[in-house]
Amino acid sequence: MLSSSGTRLSEADLTDHDVLVIGGGNAALCAALTAREQGASVLLLESAPHKWRGGNSIHTRNLRCMHREPTDVLSDAYLEDEFFDDVWRVTGGITNEALARHVIRASETCAEWMKDYGVRFQPSLGGTLHLGRTNAFFLGGGKALVNTYYQAAERLGVTILYEAEAESLVFDGKRFDHALVTYNGSPRKVSAKAVVIASGGFESNQAWLEEAWGEVSRNFLIRGTRFNQGKMLRALIDNGAKIIGDPTQGHAVAIDARAPKYDGGIVTRVDCVSLGIVVNRDGERFYDEGEDFWPKRYAIWGRLIAKQPGQVGYSITDAKAQGRFMPSVFPPEQADTLNELAAKLELPVDAVRKTVDDFNAAVQPGNFDHSVLDDCHTWGVTPEKTHWAQRIDEPPFYGYPLRTGITFTYLGAEVDDKARMYMDSGELSDNVFLAGEIMAGNILGQGYVAGFGMTIGTVFGRIAGKEAGSYAKD
Amino acid sequence: MQKIEALIEETRSNMTICNACRYCEGFCPVFPAMERRRVFTPEDLKYLANLCHNCGECYYACQYAPPHEFAVNVPQSMAKLRAESYRDYAWPGPLAKLFDRNGLLTALALAVGVTLLLLIAVGLNGGLAALVTTQHGGDFYALMPHNVIVVTFGSVSLFVLLALVMGMVRFWSESGEGVAGLGDARSWRQALKETFSLQHLHGQGEVGCTYPDAYHSQWRRRFHHFTFYGFMLSFAATVTGTIYHYVFDWQAPYDFTSLPKLLGTLGGIGLLIGPAGLLYLKLVRDQNTADVRQMGMDVAFIALLWLTGFTGLALMLLRETSAMGVMLVVHLGVVMALFITMPYGKFVHGFYRLLAVYRNALERNRSSH
Ligand SMILES: Cc1cc2nc3c(=O)[nH]c(=O)nc-3n(C[C@H](O)[C@H](O)[C@H](O)COP(=O)(O)OP(=O)(O)OC[C@H]3O[C@@H](n4cnc5c(N)ncnc54)[C@H](O)[C@@H]3O)c2cc1C
Ligand code: HEM
Ligand code: SF4
Ligand code: SF4
Numbered sequence: 024m025l026s027s028s029g030t031r032l033s034e035a036d037l038t039d040h041d042v043l044v045i046g047g048g049n050a051a052l053c054a055a056l057t058a059r060e061q062g063a064s065v066l067l068l069e070s071a072p073h074k075w076r077g078g079n080s081i082h083t084r085n086l087r088c089m090h091r092e093p094t095d096v097l098s099d100a101y102l103e104d105e106f107f108d109d110v111w112r113v114t115g116g117i118t119n120e121a122l123a124r125h126v127i128r129a130s131e132t133c134a135e136w137m138k139d140y141g142v143r144f145q146p147s148l149g150g151t152l153h154l155g156r157t158n159a160f161f162l163g164g165g166k167a168l169v170n171t172y173y174q175a176a177e178r179l180g181v182t183i184l185y186e187a188e189a190e191s192l193v194f195d196g197k198r199f200d201h202a203l204v205t206y207n208g209s210p211r212k213v214s215a216k217a218v219v220i221a222s223g224g225f226e227s228n229q230a231w232l233e234e235a236w237g238e239v240s241r242n243f244l245i246r247g248t249r250f251n252q253g254k255m256l257r258a259l260i261d262n263g264a265k266i267i268g269d270p271t272q273g274h275a276v277a278i279d280a281r282a283p284k285y286d287g288g289i290v291t292r293v294d295c296v297s298l299g300i301v302v303n304r305d306g307e308r309f310y311d312e313g314e315d316f317w318p319k320r321y322a323i324w325g326r327l328i329a330k331q332p333g334q335v336g337y338s339i340t341d342a343k344a345q346g347r348f349m350p351s352v353f354p355p356e357q358a359d360t361l362n363e364l365a366a367k368l369e370l371p372v373d374a375v376r377k378t379v380d381d382f383n384a385a386v387q388p389g390n391f392d393h394s395v396l397d398d399c400h401t402w403g404v405t406p407e408k409t410h411w412a413q414r415i416d417e418p419p420f421y422g423y424p425l426r427t428g429i430t431f432t433y434l435g436a437e438v439d440d441k442a443r444m445y446m447d448s449g450e451l452s453d454n455v456f457l458a459g460e461i462m463a464g465n466i467l468g469q470g471y472v473a474g475f476g477m478t479i480g481t482v483f484g485r486i487a488g489k490e491a492g493s494y495a496k497d
Numbered sequence: 498m499q500k501i502e503a504l505i506e507e508t509r510s511n512m513t514i515c516n517a518c519r520y521c522e523g524f525c526p527v528f529p530a531m532e533r534r535r536v537f538t539p540e541d542l543k544y545l546a547n548l549c550h551n552c553g554e555c556y557y558a559c560q561y562a563p564p565h566e567f568a569v570n571v572p573q574s575m576a577k578l579r580a581e582s583y584r585d586y587a588w589p590g591p592l593a594k595l596f597d598r599n600g601l602l603t604a605l606a607l608a609v610g611v612t613l614l615l616l617i618a619v620g621l622n623g624g625l626a627a628l629v630t631t632q633h634g635g636d637f638y639a640l641m642p643h644n645v646i647v648v649t650f651g652s653v654s655l656f657v658l659l660a661l662v663m664g665m666v667r668f669w670s671e672s673g674e675g676v677a678g679l680g681d682a683r684s685w686r687q688a689l690k691e692t693f694s695l696q697h698l699h700g701q702g703e704v705g706c707t708y709p710d711a712y713h714s715q716w717r718r719r720f721h722h723f724t725f726y727g728f729m730l731s732f733a734a735t736v737t738g739t740i741y742h743y744v745f746d747w748q749a750p751y752d753f754t755s756l757p758k759l760l761g762t763l764g765g766i767g768l769l770i771g772p773a774g775l776l777y778l779k780l781v782r783d784q785n786t787a788d789v790r791q792m793g794m795d796v797a798f799i800a801l802l803w804l805t806g807f808t809g810l811a812l813m814l815l816r817e818t819s820a821m822g823v824m825l826v827v828h829l830g831v832v833m834a835l836f837i838t839m840p841y842g843k844f845v846h847g848f849y850r851l852l853a854v855y856r857n858a859l860e861r862n863r864s865s866h
Binding site (some may be wrong): 143170283 | 514516517521522523524535555558559566567701711
């Protein structure tokens with residue numbers, strides 16, 4: 024049997040490590056590196072092949088960090104209370120305050136720790152200015168970050184196996200005993216003194232999505248990896264872990280309907296919803312497109328579209344919107360008349376015509392300003408558009424087809440501040456530690472704060488690695 | 498062979514994805530230059546291709562690289578388009594065909610160069626005998642008078658210079674900046690600093706580039722410095738030698754500590770180390786970021802540079818021996834081949850890159866006002 028580095032892998036290599044890390048994204052790598060810092064020997068299992076390694080983490084671009092003063096990668100200051108307020112607001116209070124604050128405080132040291140392993144950040148002047156204060160951007164994005172961690176792990180002697188999928192876990196009471204793993208197509212038994220589970224959510228598992236969301240989920244697109252099949256989540260449920268979160272909850276946004284089923288990532292986003300109107304398959308509007316700033320609202324549109332017939336929507340704008348938003352990777356449909364555009368989008372022409380006419384007639388005079396909640400709104404149309412309402416009358420007209428894009432799921436298991444997993448009985452498991460998406464639901468019960476996923480993964484990855492390492496060494 | 502239109506389309510499709518993504522914007526000047534544009538004309542894309550240093554970073558960092566269906570591969574598409582752009586800029590146009598069979602061309606040039614000089618030497622000295630004795634006492638010009646060298650090389654050089662300048666004129670005219678655009682001192686200062694230090698192979702954070710594979714390394718830059726400065730020193734040695742000869746009327750051979758000798762020795766050593774290193778890295782490089790069709794052109798150029806250094810140093814060491822005559826002919830033949838192939842081979846990359854980096858500095862300075 025060959026390991027990823029090409030050296031012979033003996034049977035002992037699957038049973039003799041101090042710490043087993045299941046997963047190959049940000050949280051898993053942070054855990055593996057930190058466990059090595061403790062002097063523990065580490066085996067990391069990544070279900071994806073080398074070319075697809077890194078999970079959803081390869082699609083990320085930044086993490087959110089608390090800081091007291093400007094640093095080389097962050098401007099101004101971002102203190103614990105403001106950070107926590109942001110978390111409180113988006114989760115509507117569904118958060119474990121102690122754990123959330125724990126993460127926030129620990130985020131202060133993340134950037135330096137990451138740099139020590141060779142992670143590079145963009146200097147704090149980049150294009151996406153408004154986030155330069157709260158979020159540190161990875162140079163080259165998440166895949167560069169993940170590559171850097173893998174190289175550090177190789178250097179430090181972590182054994183890394185690709186195409187090694189943990190299928191199930193075998194517990195002895197509240198103690199992890201071994202994992203059953205498919206490696207190179209054959210089943211293997213893998214044991215270690217402690218295990219860190221950092222295998223993400225279950226968003227790539229179509230059957231499970233269907234169980235939770237129904238048939239409509241067949242029309243969903245998965246924005247990240249195809250390898251987050253949720254097998255470890257299932258294993259935790261089977262072994263009596265204390266499960267938290269609702270499987271029907273997920274972070275779902277509206278993305279370009281032409282995106283691939285998996286791994287469409289950032290370039291499939293469509294940012295022009297608030298600049299025009301959105302109609303469904305029947306050519307009818309169904310929600311206030313100008314309710315709030317797009318970054319604050321884009322996460323509700325995935326759900327809105329999931330509820331429309333055929334789970335599809337169409338963003339329609341005119342010439343006035345051009346140049347006001349980041350381009351999607353797919354060019355919009357374009358036409359000189361609305362009828363033509365509707366036909367190109369395969370929408371009922373008369374219905375679209377009527378919707379736009381009604382909308383245009385309801386638009387009230389105002390001063391358009393996309394950078395504030397302006398006074399451009401409609402009057403007398405259902406649903407109203409409460410900001411940035413402008414008549415759609417200036418050709419050419421543009422249309423983007425939209426579908427629901429799942430970013431991640433919230434289902435997970437409960438942990439304490441040492442990343443130790445709780446059993447349903449209320450006891451702590453002896454040697455099972457969780458990090459990343461699989462425990463993020465402790466902190467983000469619902470909603471999402473940009474960059475917080477990577478913060479949680481980094482902080483809890485480090486905690487889990489440290490605790491698992493020192494447990495195994497004792 | 499892929500047509501330039503297809504390469505333009507491939508590069509444009511990559512840039513459209515990059516422009517919606519922008520994760521790589523901190524790696525190098527290509528991405529900010531891309532972001533300054535709304536549409537990508539073929540001219541823009543050729544400029545970006547020459548701005549790209551093939552450092553490889555954005556390939557390894559790309560979440561859309563193959564096997565992803567978007568199949569983004571910026572270094573490779575840029576490399577292919579860059580090679581095609583060399584053909585486009587080449588002057589006179591019909592000679593651009595020489596790029597296609599560059600390896601063969603170089604071998605031919607080498608053979609022709611050596612034979613030509615051999616014939617000249619034999620003709621001048623009335624036979625082969627003079628080439629294999631020590632009668633000349635280490636004096637090159639006893640075998641091959643200085644004037645003859647100047648005339649043969651001078652005429653070749655003039656043509657080569659003209660061809661190179663015309664190529665640059667063509668490159669620059671696509672910028673739409675006009676002649677006036679070439680006059681910005683600040684941008685020149687920045688461009689020279691960036692190119693002479695090969696800043697864009699440093700990598701952000703001075704870690705080097707991802708070459709020959711996914712791991713960062715400074716060796717491409719180091720070997721290129723040996724090559725580049727070795728070449729420059731050798732060139733400077735020739736120029737100072739000519740000045741000694743004509744301006745001061747000091748006749749060769751010069752002392753070991755004289756300027757032409759010192760420059761030549763250092764330059765020769767640079768050309769031994771640099772191209773050898775570059776060749777090694779090239780042979781082990783990850784083909785994913787390479788344009789395989791350029792292999793011949795690159796290797797031919799590397800080989801000629803190495804041979805220039807090697808024969809130059811050998812000539813110096815063997816000057817007092819009977820091998821001098823043959824060595825002289827071979828060295829001059831190699832240099833002749835290097836010269837002739839300059840406008841139709843890899844050599845042009847330096848000029849177009851310099852202009853591209855300058856143009857980038859110009860745009861950058863303008864947009865920061
Ligand atoms: C398009 C997109 C953009 C995002 N941008 C950001 C951002 O900018 N900032 C931010 O903070 N968050 C962002 N997120 C969220 C972020 O991706 C997650 O919060 C974070 O990556 C979670 O890290 P993780 O290590 O827990 O999971 P992942 O990175 O998904 O890693 C899970 C790993 O486990 C492996 N695995 C799964 N099952 C098994 C098994 N049974 N056996 C072995 N291995 C297994 C997978 O192959 C994968 O490598 C984004 C998400 C998406 C989809
Ligand atoms: C303005 C100056 C120059 C710049 C910015 C520059 C830049 C580069 C870069 C980025 C590469 C690697 C990518 C590629 O193959 O295209 C390269 C390759 C090379 N350069 Fe230069 N160069 C310059 C001048 C020169 C000069 C004057 C020489 C020697 C006479 C030279 C010799 C080489 C060689 C031999 C290679 C091939 C190496 C390989 O393929 O790995 N360069 N140059
Ligand atoms: S190379 Fe890939 S990661 Fe980099 S900007 Fe382009 S699409 Fe994005
Ligand atoms: S290969 Fe390097 S220089 Fe070229 S575009 Fe990518 S990052 Fe920039």
